[in-house]
Amino acid sequence: MPFIDLKAQYQALRDPIAERMQRVLDHGQYIMGPEVKELEEKLASFVGVKHCITVASGTEALLIALMALDLKPGDEVITTPFTFAATVEVIALLGGVPVYADIEPDTCNIDASRIEALITPRTRAILPVSLYGQVCDMAEINAIAARHGNIPVIEDAAQSFGASYQGRKSCGLSTFGATSFFPSKPLGCYGDGGALFTDDDTLAQAAREIRVHGQSQRYTHTRVGVGGRMDTLQCAILLAKLERFEWELARRREIGDRYQQLLASLPVQRLAVRPDRDCVWAQFTLMLQKRPAVQKALSEAGIPTAIHYPKPLHRQPAYARPELSLPHAEAAAETVMSLPMSADLSQAQQDAVVAALAKALG
Ligand SMILES: *Cc1c(COP(=O)(O)O)cnc(C)c1O
Numbered sequence: 001m002p003f004i005d006l007k008a009q010y011q012a013l014r015d016p017i018a019e020r021m022q023r024v025l026d027h028g029q030y031i032m033g034p035e036v037k038e039l040e041e042k043l044a045s046f047v048g049v050k051h052c053i054t055v056a057s058g059t060e061a062l063l064i065a066l067m068a069l070d071l072k073p074g075d076e077v078i079t080t081p082f083t084f085a086a087t088v089e090v091i092a093l094l095g096g097v098p099v100y101a102d103i104e105p106d107t108c109n110i111d112a113s114r115i116e117a118l119i120t121p122r123t124r125a126i127l128p129v130s131l132y133g134q135v136c137d138m139a140e141i142n143a144i145a146a147r148h149g150n151i152p153v154i155e156d157a158a159q160s161f162g163a164s165y166q167g168r169k170s171c172g173l174s175t176f177g178a179t180s181f182f183p184s185k186p187l188g189c190y191g192d193g194g195a196l197f198t199d200d201d202t203l204a205q206a207a208r209e210i211r212v213h214g215q216s217q218r219y220t221h222t223r224v225g226v227g228g229r230m231d232t233l234q235c236a237i238l239l240a241k242l243e244r245f246e247w248e249l250a251r252r253r254e255i256g257d258r259y260q261q262l263l264a265s266l267p268v269q270r271l272a273v274r275p276d277r278d279c280v281w282a283q284f285t286l287m288l289q290k291r292p293a294v295q296k297a298l299s300e301a302g303i304p305t306a307i308h309y310p311k312p313l314h315r316q317p318a319y320a321r322p323e324l325s326l327p328h329a330e331a332a333a334e335t336v337m338s339l340p341m342s343a344d345l346s347q348a349q350q351d352a353v354v355a356a357l358a359k360a361l362g
Pocket of ligand 1: 057158159182193
């Protein structure tokens with residue numbers, strides 16, 4: 001059983017993907033071809049914002065967002081310690097200082113109630129992550145940002161594209177939404193890709209320029225930028241995948257709900273999903289004690305698992321902050337475990353996972 005079944009998805013979309021790719025090969029505009037704009041328009045309308053800027057990856061989306069906001073060395077960015085390293089890497093690359101708010105122990109998302117106390121005159125942005133596919137407490141985070149002179153808020157939505165929050169879509173909830181199209185994300189291409197979303201015309205323009213080496217026109221470099229475009233073929237692949245995306249989201253919610261029900265009788269802690277939002281389960285993650293033994297037993301039963309993430313960032317060598325204690329993030333790193341999850345996971349496969357887990361837990 002695969003951890004994420006990308007082959008089944010490809011089988012279902014073989015023809016539309018082949019057609020879309022062939023069209024790109026025929027017209028030959030491999031960089032910034034017509035599919036780039038078509039995808040940006042479709043994604044902006046899906047999210048419900050004015051601007052979508054496709055970029056080379058989710059990491060690049062975060063980096064370009066911070067560059068568009070003109071993050072300077074020494075500027076502070078409030079974020080979560082419990083995320084993929086890219087969230088904090090981009091802050092460090094620009095000489096910024098990550099300031100960590102601990103997480104909520106039941107959702108593993110940043111605890112918004114801890115953010116306000118961390119704001120200083122150097123706070124330049126708040127960068128929460130919508131982890132595992134559930135949007136973090138954006139209303140509360142936006143309210144705090146507004147109270148302190150409209151601090152920009154970037155949602156790292158690499159895992160939550162397609163998720164809803166209070167009737168609106170992830171990526172369209174703050175100054176910037178940044179997502180990733182890495183193959184295993186809820187909407188994945190066949191290589192690297194990502195996108196930024198915003199309603200702000202000036203920031204959108206800045207992001208578009210930064211994406212192509214800071215050019216306002218060809219060979220007029222008005223600012224320092226990056227080589228951060230998403231290529232036309234990857235955009236074409238996503239256009240084909242969009243045909244099935246709503247179905248996949250519905251399946252993810254269904255499978256996630258079913259896992260939650262099936263796990264109710266087992267000695268594990270399920271992730272809490274708040275009533276004003278849904279979860280698209282980029283990973284299906286639960287929390288448990290004696291994780292190494294359970295993982296080993298599952299692996300022997302042919303069930304792959306993963307850990308998102310085994311160390312909080314303030315304990316990673318590159319970002320080590322030994323003086324910091326963030327107990328909820330530290331505890332989550334010891335107990336989280338993700339089970340096989342994808343829109344194509346069958347009921348029989350899911351039953352096999354749960355049966356093997358029940359056995360492993362004794
Ligand atoms: C995957 C991921 C990223 C990085 O996306 P890439 O497209 O791999 O660069 C950033 N943040 C989070 C939370 C992610 O899960």
